[in-house]
Amino acid sequence: MINTLSRMIRTGILTEEVPRAPKADLPIGNLQEKVRKILGRALCIRHLDAGSCNGCELEIQALNNPYYNIEGIGIKFVASPRHADLLLVTGPVSVNMEEALKRTFDAVPDPKLVVAVGDCGACGGIFGKSYASRGAVADVIPVDHTVKGCPPSPLAILQAILETIQTTA
């Protein structure tokens, strides 16, 4: 126990400053207030993998590490689409995941936001459209925002999330 505590103290707090949404020079404090005003609580995100190579998942998971610490700015990942405000979708949509994606989208209560993550989610990427892939997420469900990259960095994903809230809110 003493070792664990001493390690915590020696490591300190690693969380870095949150990037501002690129298009508006709005301090994050205001953004948080805005989110709270609109939603009355934290922004809840449900991630759905619709057929990715699992690269984007690794960077989405990184958002929860102590450097980015997104829960600290009032954004959290939830286990059920019914608890979500925003759906974060990765991958080209595989034909075998098409129905699951549509059903998950329907399960998110209105009003809802959708962000397609990665080159594949944004435009189909290297997989494109084929007998087994429907291509971009926007070809299957309505998408509000996309973030490119293979995989996009955690900062790029976070910026896209902030931008989506800001343009919609």
Place this chain on the structure above:
Amino acid sequence: MTPGFKEGTKTVPSNLPCSRKRVGAVEWREIAKSVRSAGGRLFALWGTDDRDRDTCFRVFAVYLHSSGVAVVEHEMEGGTKPTYPSLREYFPSALRMERAIFDLLGIKSIEPDHRGWLRHGGWPEDAFPLRRDFDCNNQFAAASAPYPFVQVEGDGVHEIPVGPVHAGTIEPGHFRFSVVGEKVLRLEERLGYKHKGIEKLFETMAQKEGHRLAARISGDSAVAYSWAYCAALEAATGTICPHRAVQLRALALEHERLANHLGDLGALGNDAGFAFGLTHFARMKEDLLRTNQASFSARYLMDFLVPGGVASDLPNDAPRLLLDRYRSFEADLNAMRNTYDNHAGVQDRFRETGILSQETAYNLDAVGLIARASGIPHDLRSDFPWPPYDKMKVKVSSQTSGDVAARVAVRFDEVIESLRICRALVAELRSGDIATVVPDAGPGLLGIGAIEGWRGPVLVALETGSNGSIRRCHPHDPSWQNWPLIEYAILGNLVPDFPLINKSFNLSYSGHDL
């Protein structure tokens, strides 16, 4: 010599010692039997449509045995219902691969389970994507395809269906639990949700672009796959990579192993209710990814390997930065291992949970990290070291208890060993070219690339076409062999322990579904 091989053997271009033989239906099974009785393992299984060339379909089995890799090929006439004998009796893991071969090629193994595996109704029953006359761009409306799970009956038995969408940032797949109270009586997996036609897509690409797709078969194993692809192409064309390129590839492969093991060690702590573990390993993983960005110009090395070498060189200050990073990691890891080992709550969850006995692991063809945690210490880096591992004397981790604790211990052993390898690579880094030109391979060549990724051995079998095209490319993930093992490791455990057990395996869905 390969068990069961007598004459008619040819060598195959590969980064490992590799031989090849054509056989009839009887010998197809006899070789499997000899390999099994000599302690060899099934590495991969796939089929090809060669009717345009010689009216035949073919199946290929690749075995790993004591002196290398053996490719066995069996051809059958492309009549209305082409069939071949199943290898399931000797290698149970062949079953799902045979079901996948049927879904993609329409050639059947002679065995009783013919439920679709990769085809979920996304294309018609009588259309087979890997046949030459099937157009990759065909689009079909999805039809529903009910899947008959095996039913368990009895007093108080009920089913829990989970997935394909899981409660977290993980890949999709379906698990059907049959339980009494909280105990799992049976688990049946259904995979294939992420099938995105990778094998067919390879056939539309040039030999010199295939490595990009290979890196995206399973993003967490990008280096292992792109290296296996490049190794297959380089072997087929007789290309020798510059020494520095080979060293940088190994450095990238070990960084990939480090990143994934660090992530898993944290997630396993978290699944055991120890958030401290998650936080500290997530910090270390992020530190490593930032080091990757500074050294390789990318956090994940999706496009670092190219045929003939690597895409970019290290900046001048990278060696010092890397050595500093390794030093601090080593201290952190020893401290964290100590913390995990001495934490009663964590050990209570890890020990004797999800046991995969050595006997079950052996009988059901376990490979890679999972096999090493159940007392089967195989690692291509040590068994058949290819450059630069031939100079590294990789120490293979081996644990025997086969539980979650053993799989955690293997990961700790391997990150420490990886750090040693990285330090040696950086210290011995020679100046020189980082890439050489790879000529187009002529048509009809088969190259095999096999690389020990962090999960286990990955294989890429590349058959060349004319004018620098790819005729057929089959990538194989160790998850094929290891997925069925979770169905055994979970038996008698509690449902709430499934996430922990599943995480301790951490298998690829994308690499399996292709």
